Amino acid sequence: MNVHVTNPHGYCMGVISAIDMAKATKKQFPDRPVVVLGMLVHNREVVELLAKQGIETLQDPEKSLEALLLSVDPKAIVIFTAHGHDRKLEKIARERGIEFRDATCVKVSKNMDIIEAALKDGHDVLYIGKRNHPETTAALSLGKRVFLLDKDIPFDYEKVKDPSPLVVNQTTLSFLELAHIHADITAHLPDARVLDEICSATRLRQQAVLDIPEDVEAIFIVGSPESANTEKLAEVARLSHPRARVIKIKTVADIDSRPYSSSSKVAVASGASTPLETTENVIKLLKSI
Ligand code: SF4
Numbered sequence: 001m002n003v004h005v006t007n008p009h010g011y012c013m014g015v016i017s018a019i020d021m022a023k024a025t026k027k028q029f030p031d032r033p034v035v036v037l038g039m040l041v042h043n044r045e046v047v048e049l050l051a052k053q054g055i056e057t058l059q060d061p062e063k064s065l066e067a068l069l070l071s072v073d074p075k076a077i078v079i080f081t082a083h084g085h086d087r088k089l090e091k092i093a094r095e096r097g098i099e100f101r102d103a104t105c106v107k108v109s110k111n112m113d114i115i116e117a118a119l120k121d122g123h124d125v126l127y128i129g130k131r132n133h134p135e136t137t138a139a140l141s142l143g144k145r146v147f148l149l150d151k152d153i154p155f156d157y158e159k160v161k162d163p164s165p166l167v168v169n170q171t172t173l174s175f176l177e178l179a180h181i182h183a184d185i186t187a188h189l190p191d192a193r194v195l196d197e198i199c200s201a202t203r204l205r206q207q208a209v210l211d212i213p214e215d216v217e218a219i220f221i222v223g224s225p226e227s228a229n230t231e232k233l234a235e236v237a238r239l240s241h242p243r244a245r246v247i248k249i250k251t252v253a254d255i256d257s258r259p260y261s262s263s264s265k266v267a268v269a270s271g272a273s274t275p276l277e278t279t280e281n282v283i284k285l286l287k288s289i
Helices: 013-028 044-051 065-070 088-094 106-120 133-142 174-189 200-210 228-240 276-288
Strands: 001-006 034-037 057-060 077-080 100-101 125-128 146-149 166-169 218-221 247-248 265-270
Touching: 013 034, 013 044, 013 057, 013 106, 013 125, 034 065, 065 088, 077 146, 088 106, 100 218, 100 247, 106 125, 106 166, 106 228, 125 133, 125 174, 125 218, 133 146, 166 174, 174 200, 174 228, 200 228, 200 265, 218 228, 218 276, 228 265, 265 276
Parallel strands: 001 265, 034 057, 034 077, 077 100, 125 146, 125 166, 218 247, 218 265
Antiparallel strands: none
């Protein structure tokens, strides 16, 4: 089978750095519990890999991160995830005497710094993101004048009192949808100061999907359902290649090879938190058909 592989694939630098930090922490404290508050990066295989190395992921859909942190053994070292976190979690950790490490990606940290500076200058901030995504939660925790603009929820512009608010966005949005959202904002707030903070890892992967040949039958998007940047790759693929089937898979085990033959033409793209080996296994199987 003819398989077009998009590049880059494999971990982005933020994911590499978060995994390295978790491993280094366990190495430094082999006799103490090391726990990650939520998924370190949005990939289940990474969570399993960490578990094998004695690094536990604390997750419970019934409980908030705050509640989970309140139940952590005070001897544990807590790691905050790559996507950022609500600032109050650091306060709770300090109050409980819990040692913590912050694996927030530098691109996310930069975004938070920009928001803080705008608030300090007395401006409102419009944050374009996905409700309940950890990066969005982190941004909203910075102040009451940070307003979430989620494209799936109607936005009330009346509540923005600042005529020139700062507009920033979650690092893992689709650049195709961001352009439309920016146009809508400036139609309502012509003096808004608009920044595009999609990270380079997300942007390059989306551009690579746009560049997939038009005549592919199917595009396989490899990554976990929790991964925002993987989901956006699928959205870009659907918009840019309307004739291709866009198939989201977690691993090679999810592939149904029956519709394909040796003359089929397909493409493979993967999210920034998908292990290289996982994508390579997918490519290997497809090439063998
Ligand atoms: S996708 Fe972008 S923001 Fe997220 S961890 Fe990777 S580099 Fe950082």
